[in-house]
Amino acid sequence: MLLYHTIPVTPFQQNCSLVWCDQTQEAALVDPGGEVERLKAAVAERRLKLVALWLTHAHIDHAGGTGTLARELGLPIIGPHPGDQFWIDGLARQSKMFGFPLAEPFTPTRWLADGDAVQLGQSTLAVRHCPGHTPGHVVFHSAEARRCFVGDVLFAGSIGRTDFPGGDHATLIASITERLWPMGDETIFVPGHGPESSFGDERRSNPFVAGT
Template sequence: MLRYHTVPVTPFQQNSSIAWCDQTMEGAVIDPGGDLDQLEAAAQRLGVTLTQILLTHAHIDHAGGTGELARRLGLPIVGPHPGDQFWIDGLAQQARMFGFAPAEPFVPTRWLADGDQVAVGRSTLDVRHCPGHTPGHVVFHSAEAGRAFVGDVLFAGSIGRTDFPGGDHDTLIASITQRLWPMGDATVFIPGHGPESTFGRERRTNPYVTGT
């Protein structure tokens, strides 16, 4: 079964998650935006051997620590979708703009597309391409655990911003309704910021997506 532990990182309090297979104790870091010592310490405390980095998208608070962590631990970088290449190319500019430490450049080991799967030990994450916040945003879904790591697509009571380059409100709403809702109302999602919620609760109460 897939397990996970979430660590808020960076001044933006971005929810980076360590997700692992409880049979093999092999794990992935999802969206290591920064505070890498804290993430490594958490993995060691959990007894997890990190084997890869997974990216939902390439905004600085989600991807800023990726290059350094990959170099430090020799980890492959999986994701996001190629639509976020321009965000990866612009990480240095993003770091300056938002007051982050300089971000090491990186090239994903594997780009992801809708319908792909990623193995974490003996557990499987299904990949859904969910553009709108960024063009290359992906979501990782564990059907067995009833969990989805949704980055900045959806939040408890809100949705992702669409005013950044490549963002589009209608596209984001379509991603939520066509790609997330079919995962089921009981699915708990881990957003990029703030508390967890369920898709069912958001369908009922989130003012941006009620009635969808």
């Protein structure tokens, strides 16, 4: 079974998720945006074997610690979709703009596309390309755990911003309704910021997507 623990990092309180297979103890960090020592401590505390870094997209609060962790621990960087290459190229500029520690540059070991899968021990997660917040945004869905790690596509009561370069509101709404909703109302999602919710709750009450 897939287990996870969410760790808010950076001044933006970005939800970095430590996910692992409870049979093999193999783990990945979803969106290691910063506070690298805290993230390493969370892995060590649970005696997990960190094997990969997974990125939903390349905004600084989601990707800022990725290069450092990959270099220090020799880890592969999985994701996002190639549409976010320009955000990766601009990480140093993003660091200065938002007052973050300078992000180390990196190149993803493996880009992701819609329909791909990622593996942790006995657990497989499906990858869906969900552009709109950024062009290369992806989400990670565990059908067995009924969980989806959605980055900044959807929040409890809100949706991702679309006023950044490469953002598009209509595209984001399509990603939510065509890619997320079919995962099922009972699916709990872990957003990039704030509390968890379910797709069913958001379909009923989220003012941006209710009734879609």
